[in-house]
Amino acid sequence: MLRRLIIVTFAGLLGLYLCAASADNVTPDSIARPPGGALFKIQDGHHSLYLFGTIHVGAADFYPLAPALMQALEHAPALALEIDPANSAALQTAVQQYGLYPADQSLSSQLSAPLRQQLETLLEKYHIASATVARMRPWMIATLLTMQEAASDGFDSALAVDAYLANIAQQQHKPVIELEGAARQLALLGALDEHQQSLLLEDTIKEINAARSTAELSAITLCWRRGDLHGLQDMLDEMAADQSFAGRFTKEVMIDQRNPLLADRLATLLTQQDGIVAAMGILHLAGANSVPALLQQRGLKVERIF
Numbered sequence: 001m002l003r004r005l006i007i008v009t010f011a012g013l014l015g016l017y018l019c020a021a022s023a024d025n026v027t028p029d030s031i032a033r034p035p036g037g038a039l040f041k042i043q044d045g046h047h048s049l050y051l052f053g054t055i056h057v058g059a060a061d062f063y064p065l066a067p068a069l070m071q072a073l074e075h076a077p078a079l080a081l082e083i084d085p086a087n088s089a090a091l092q093t094a095v096q097q098y099g100l101y102p103a104d105q106s107l108s109s110q111l112s113a114p115l116r117q118q119l120e121t122l123l124e125k126y127h128i129a130s131a132t133v134a135r136m137r138p139w140m141i142a143t144l145l146t147m148q149e150a151a152s153d154g155f156d157s158a159l160a161v162d163a164y165l166a167n168i169a170q171q172q173h174k175p176v177i178e179l180e181g182a183a184r185q186l187a188l189l190g191a192l193d194e195h196q197q198s199l200l201l202e203d204t205i206k207e208i209n210a211a212r213s214t215a216e217l218s219a220i221t222l223c224w225r226r227g228d229l230h231g232l233q234d235m236l237d238e239m240a241a242d243q244s245f246a247g248r249f250t251k252e253v254m255i256d257q258r259n260p261l262l263a264d265r266l267a268t269l270l271t272q273q274d275g276i277v278a279a280m281g282i283l284h285l286a287g288a289n290s291v292p293a294l295l296q297q298r299g300l301k302v303e304r305i306f
Contacts, residue, residue: 035066035306037161038227038285040292042266043301047274049266050076050305051292053282055224057150057217058159062225065164068305073277079169080177080269080278081162082262083185086170087178094182098190099140106134107141110194111201118205138197139189142204149208153217165279179265179280180258188253199245224282227306232286259284263294270300 040051050072055062064070073079083091101107108116119141123130126148133141147157157163169176192200223231239251262284269276284291296302 034226035068036062036225036227037065037069037282038229039066039069039072039305040285041303041305042270042292042295043303044267044270045301047270047272049270049275050277051266051285052165052277052279053224053227053229053285054161054165054279055221055282056160056162057147057155057157057221058161058164059155059221060159062159062161063164065161066306069277070168072275073165073168073174074172076174076275076277077273078175078177078276079165080179080266080276081166082178082180082280083182084176084178085163085166086176087182091182094186095140097183098186099137100135101137103135107136107138108134110138111198115198115202115205118209119201122205122208137190138194138201139192142197142201145201145204145208150217155217155221162279165277177269177276179262179278188257192249196245196249200249203244203246229282229286232283236283236287255283256289259289259291259294263291263298266291266295267298267300 037055038053042049042051050069052069111119119133120130122145123133126145128144128148133144136144150157166176189197220232220235222228223235236251236255239247239255242248242251262280266278269278280291287293292302292304
């Protein structure tokens with residue numbers, strides 16, 4: 001399940017780089033369904049801020065999003081996201097710095113022969129030329145493979161909730177504030193050494209070959225569709241008990257290490273403007289060390305709307 005969690009927490013960023021993702025072609029339907037995600041209202045006695053939990057892949061039937069969220073966004077002075085999808089220059093620079101080898105290096109010299117063969121088999125499955133990934137670092141290839149497998153399950157990074165919200169904000173001529181930015185996010189993966197990156201790639205390939213991905217990704221998206229933070233907390237607890245490198249990295253770095261920084265950014269925004277809508281991966285909203293919990297520990301009023 002760990003690689004599915006990686007795509008939910010992170011892979012939408014790489015999807016924006018590789019696919020130039022945009023959710024502006026979504027056609028809303030009229031089928032009644034529970035509101036996807038989870039929405040919180042944060043107050044400090046002077047200002048309010050709305051915090052929404054997203055998922056970094058999508059499907060057409062994710063939309064329309066809940067009226068309460070869309071009404072809040074309509075009246076918001078700005079939208080705050082982990083990264084601004086329109087900031088393509090910063091994203092490309094970060095990918096060049098953290099996701100690609102220098103021109104005089106290549107992937108082939110970093111992987112064992114068995115792992116190279118396993119990778120080639122999957123690249124053929126997804127109709128990806130070896131030259132396409134020749135300069136990509138292993139963590140970036142692991143993310144690419146995860147995205148490809150998600151696409152085969154019917155999920156698309158171009159329909160990611162973050163991209164959808166960014167497009168709505170653009171249509172409403174609202175600024176998009178970056179809570180982290182591409183460089184800060186990609187630096188987390190760029191900090192992995194070659195052995196750790198190879199472990200991540202190897203584990204990703206094993207999971208894809210074991211054919212567990214469909215059920216696992218479906219379970220996570222079902223939690224998002226239902227706003228089931230308890231179900232997501234169970235997944236975080238599973239990661240905490242996992243002794244694998246990927247499990248520790250996902251839980252300790254991609255979730256726990258980022259949550260205090262995200263909470264700091266929201267607390268600062270709350271003092272500056274009233275009614276901002278912020279959105280981030282929904283796993284950051286689950287558990288005792290979640291962003292809402294950290295904000296509540298600061299003495300802020302935290303109310304779940306749905």
